[in-house]
Amino acid sequence: MEILLRAKNWQIFILLFIGMALSNTVIENDPTITLILNLAGVLAYFIYPFILGYSLQDFLPKKVELNNTFFLINSFVWIGGYLATSIISDRQGMTFNGLAALPFFYIMFAFLYSQAFPAKTLKSIEMKTEASLGDYFGDFMLILFLPIGIWFLQPRINRVIEKDKEKVTA
Template structure:
C-alpha cells in the first residue's frame, strides 16, 4: 500500500474515479451483485485516506505522537456502520429517528475523524511538530473533497516521501 504514497496525482485520480464509478454501478435484476460492486467501489475510494494516515506516520518526528489506534477503530466503525446501513436497507438508504439514530451520530463522527487524521499527519510531517485543527483544516477539506483535492495533496505527499528517502540514503 505504500506504493500509493509514491504514485503520481493522476494515477491516484484514476483509482479514485474507478472507485467512484464502481460505487455508483447498478445491475438491473441483481441487487446482491450491485451491492457487492458498490461496496468494493467504496473501499477502493476510501482506502486512500487510510493509506495516508497509516503509512505517513513513519515519517513523523519522534517528538510528535498521534493516536493511530483511534484512527483505525474509527475507520472500521464507519465502514461497519456504512455496510450495516447498506445491508439493512438493500442499498437504498434509510432514515433513522430517536434512539436508533444515536449510534449513527458516532458513525458520522468516525467518518469525519477518519478524514481529518490523514490531514493532521501530513501537516505534522511537513511542519515537524504537533499541529492544531487550524493548521490542517484546509488539508482536511481537500481530503473531504477527493478526487479534486488529490491534485494538491499528492505532490506534497510525494515530496515528503522523497525527502525522507534522501535522508535515509545519506
C-alpha cells in the first residue's frame, strides 16, 4: 500500500481518472458487465482515501492516537451500502422514506468520515499533534474533490514519507 503513498501526483491522477472513466462506462445490452465496470471504477476511485487513512497511521507521532477502527468500520459500511444500493437498484438510485432513511443517513456520515479521517491524519502528522476540524477542513475538501485535490495533497504526503525515511536512516 505504501506504493500509493510514494507515487507522484500525476500517477495518482491517472488512477483516479481511470476510476472515473470506468464508473461512467456503459456497455449497451449488457447491464451485468456495465455494473461490474461501474463498481470497479468507484472502488478504484475511492481506494485512495482508504489507503491514505490506513497507511498514514504508521507515520503519526507517538503521542497522537486516532481511532483507526472507527475509520475502517465506516469505510466498509459506506462502500457496502453503496455496492448494495447499486446492485439492488441497478444503478438507477433509490428513495428512502421514514425509518428507512436512518441507515442512509448513517451511510452518508460514514462516507464523510471516511473522507475526513485521512485529512485529519495527514494534518496531525504535519502538526505533530491531533488536528481539530478547523485545522484539516481544507484538506477534507481537497479529498472530497480528489481529481483537483490530488495535485495539492500528494506532494505533502511525499514529504511526510521522505521525512520519515530520513529519520530512519539517520
